[in-house]
Amino acid sequence: MLKKRIIPCLDIKDGRTVKGVSFVNLRDAGDPVELAGAYADQAADEIVFLDITATHEKRKTLAPLVEKIANAINIPFTVGGGISTREDVSVLISSGADKVSVNTAAVLDPALITRLADSFGSQCIVVAIDAQLIDGDWRVCINSGRKVTAVRALQWAEEAMLRGAGEILLTSVNSDGTKEGFSTEITAAVSDRVNIPVIASGGAGTMEHFKKVFEETSCTAALAASVFHFGEILIPDLKRYLQKNKINVRV
Amino acid sequence: MSVRVALKRLGHDAVISDNPELISRAEKIIIPGVGEAASAMKHLREKGLDRVIVSLRQPVLGICLGLQLMCTSSEEGETEGLGIFDTQVRRFPAGARVPHMGWNDFVSLGDDPLLKGIDPGDYVYYVHSYYAGVNGYTIAVCDYGLPFSAAMRKDNFFATQFHPEKSAETGSLLLENFLRL
Numbered sequence: 558m559l560k561k562r563i564i565p566c567l568d569i570k571d572g573r574t575v576k577g578v579s580f581v582n583l584r585d586a587g588d589p590v591e592l593a594g595a596y597a598d599q600a601a602d603e604i605v606f607l608d609i610t611a612t613h614e615k616r617k618t619l620a621p622l623v624e625k626i627a628n629a630i631n632i633p634f635t636v637g638g639g640i641s642t643r644e645d646v647s648v649l650i651s652s653g654a655d656k657v658s659v660n661t662a663a664v665l666d667p668a669l670i671t672r673l674a675d676s677f678g679s680q681c682i683v684v685a686i687d688a689q690l691i692d693g694d695w696r697v698c699i700n701s702g703r704k705v706t707a708v709r710a711l712q713w714a715e716e717a718m719l720r721g722a723g724e725i726l727l728t729s730v731n732s733d734g735t736k737e738g739f740s741t742e743i744t745a746a747v748s749d750r751v752n753i754p755v756i757a758s759g760g761a762g763t764m765e766h767f768k769k770v771f772e773e774t775s776c777t778a779a780l781a782a783s784v785f786h787f788g789e790i791l792i793p794d795l796k797r798y799l800q801k802n803k804i805n806v807r808v
Numbered sequence: 809m810s811v812r813v814a815l816k817r818l819g820h821d822a823v824i825s826d827n828p829e830l831i832s833r834a835e836k837i838i839i840p841g842v843g844e845a846a847s848a849m850k851h852l853r854e855k856g857l858d859r860v861i862v863s864l865r866q867p868v869l870g871i872c873l874g875l876q877l878m879c880t881s882s883e884e885g886e887t888e889g890l891g892i893f894d895t896q897v898r899r900f901p902a903g904a905r906v907p908h909m910g911w912n913d914f915v916s917l918g919d920d921p922l923l924k925g926i927d928p929g930d931y932v933y934y935v936h937s938y939y940a941g942v943n944g945y946t947i948a949v950c951d952y953g954l955p956f957s958a959a960m961r962k963d964n965f966f967a968t969q970f971h972p973e974k975s976a977e978t979g980s981l982l983l984e985n986f987l988r989l
Contacts, residue, residue, distance in 0.1 A: 559952060560911045560931060597976070602911055627813050633933060633974045653809055655974065678843055680907050680935045723907055723935075752902075754909045777910060807911045807931045 560807045561771050561799070562602035562778035563792055564756060565785040567592060569608045569638070572618040590625045596785075597630040599792040602807060604630070605658070605726070605780060608638035609701070620652045627653025635683055637726075641669070643676055650677060658683035658726055661699040664708060667720060674721025682724075683756075684717040686710055688743050689730035695743050702730045710743060711750055718751040725751060726780065728758040736762025736784070738769060745774035756780050764790060764798045771804045811840045811871065814973035818980060820987060826851075828860045836866055836987065840973075841873020845897070845938070846885025848877055862890055867989045868965050869922075875960065875967035876938055884938050892965050895943040895957075904953045909935045912970075914948040914958035922966050922985050923948060923959065930978040932958075932970040939969065 568575040573587040593604050606626070608619050623636055636649050637658030646657050663669050663684055673682045687698040688710035695710040714725050727747050729740035739757045748755045754777040757770045761781035770779055784790045796806045812822045815838075822838070823830065831837060839861070841848065852858045861868065870878045879889045882897035889897070900906045911931040916923050939956035942949055950958035950969065959968045966986065972979035 558912065559908065559934075562910050600976075627810065628816070631814060631817065631974065631976050631980060633935075633971075651809060653813060655810070679937070680909070724909060752905050753907070754905060775905075777905065 558805055559777070560602070560805050562756075563767070563795060563806065564603045564605055564778055564780040565596050565601050565792070566605040566607060566758070566780050566782045567786075568782070569606050569619075569622070570610050572622050575609065589622060590629045593626050593634070594629050596792070597632050600796065600807060601632065601792055602778070603632060604634040606634060606636045606638075607658075608636065610638070620648050623649055623652040623654050635726075637683070637685055643672060646673055646677055646682075650681060654681075656681045656683050656724070658685045660685040660687065661701075663717070664697055664699050664706060664713070667716060670717055670720035670722055674723070679721045679723035679753075682722055683726050684714075684722040684724070685726040685728065686714060686717070686747075687728050687730050688740075688747075690740075690743070695746070698730050702728075702733070711746055714747045714751050714755075718753050722753060724754045724756065726756045726758060727776075729760060732760030733758075735760050738762065738766040739779065741770055741773045744770060744776050748775040748777075754778065761790075764795050767795060768799060768802050768804060771799070810971075811838055811973045814980070814983060815987075818984060818987065826855045826857060828856055831857065831860055832864070834866065836989070837861075837864060837868045838986075839868065839870045839874035839877065841871055841875070841877065843873055844885055845873060845876055845882040845889070846887035848873060849885075849887045849889065852877070852890075858890055862892060865964060867986065869986050870965070870967035871973070872936055872969060872971055875940065875957070875969050876936075878960075878965060878967050879940050882938060893940065893943070893945045893960050893962060893967070895940050895945070897938050897940050899938050900953065906937045907935050908937070908939075908952045911975075912950055912952065914950040914970075916948045917946060920947040920959075920961055921989060922961065922968075922982060924985050925981050926978055932968075932972065932975040932978055932982075934970045936969060 633655040635656040641662035697708040756778040758780040948959035
């Protein structure tokens with residue numbers, strides 16, 4: 558049976574991980590390659606790297622880093638952050654990334670999804686959606702969640718699928734960073750609307766939160782950052798807990 | 809790319825090539841696959857590789873799209889395949905969440921050396937929207953709403969629908985099995 562996936566997410570800036578990581582003894586807690594290896598050893602199902610480097614120099618640091626990560630781990634990984642052209646994707650895929658995620662650029666130019674899916678195949682195109690609940694409406698945010706648009710999250714998820722997205726990475730801006738749990742409402746709504754895989758993100762604080770999002774929605778994966786990085790939740794413990802609670806995970 | 813890296817981790821060098829002569833002389837051949845079936849077949853034909861591949865006598869491993877190209881035909885782009893495995897590739901029916909993406913298991917039929925040491929309960933990574941049904945060449949079956957070929961074999965031709973190069977230790981074991989053939 559297909560397993561629910563547990564995905565740690567690492568923020569990268571200038572080729573280094575941004576937030577401190579302390580779940581394991583590392584020689585260099587800022588080294589994304591060493592961290593990725595540690596997560597792979599912990600039976601993470603995939604890893605997402607989000608490059609938040611703001612400068613135009615980012616491609617120079619990102620591509621060699623992606624190559625090093627590909628050399629170091631034998632599980633799939635996704636790279637996102639500021640991707641806006643076919644050329645961006647081509648460089649990352651040929652450096653060894655399995656999937657890329659697009660966000661703001663796709664909202665501003667939805668045909669980008671079509672172009673990327675046609676060129677590289679749906680299976681490697683993840684559309685990341687930052688959704689924020691405003692006056693009862695889930696709206697799409699861009700620019701790392703800073704700018705709210707008029708686009709409705711549900712419709713956008715469906716359009717992304719129809720244009721060829723292979724997966725949706727859905728982050729609830731309301732929940733992100735709160736550690737109060739995933740937003741099951743929008744996760745359930747999006748997962749029911751599309752028939753491509755959906756990754757729930759934003760708000761993980763406890764193991765119960767993972768259980769809840771898998772029980773109450775049909776999402777196929779859950780993503781978190783800080784609870785993993787700071788060792789508040791260890792992935793092997795989380796998977797044993799989920800398995801005990803009848804959630805199908807790879808242990 | 810990922811396959812070459814995985815082989816390197818296992819201590820083997822691989823050359824990425826579309827040169828018929830080089831491929832014919834290779835000790836072993838892996839046909840990985842990411843992309844779309846019809847354009848991949850067109851590319852193989854343009855390079856004359858369709859005839860080269862079917863005439864190979866050394867061990868050949870098709871991965872994901874590689875498996876699908878080795879079948880008679882595919883619904884993806886309505887293309888003919890290499891015809892090594894006499895079976896058709898179909899799209900998962902409406903209703904299934906597609907692509908079938910993530911870690912799933914398989915049941916081995918018989919004891920093919922490719923799958924030696926891999927136990928029920930070991931998981932491998934799949935990402936695909938099309939599948940080859942269970943047929944006379946199937947050596948491992950996976951279930952995703954319906955049973956399909958996780959792995960197939962005909963003589964020197966092997967194929968997996970999952971990605972051994974992305975399937976952690978289980979995948980490495982399979983690649984090592986293939987390299988030992």
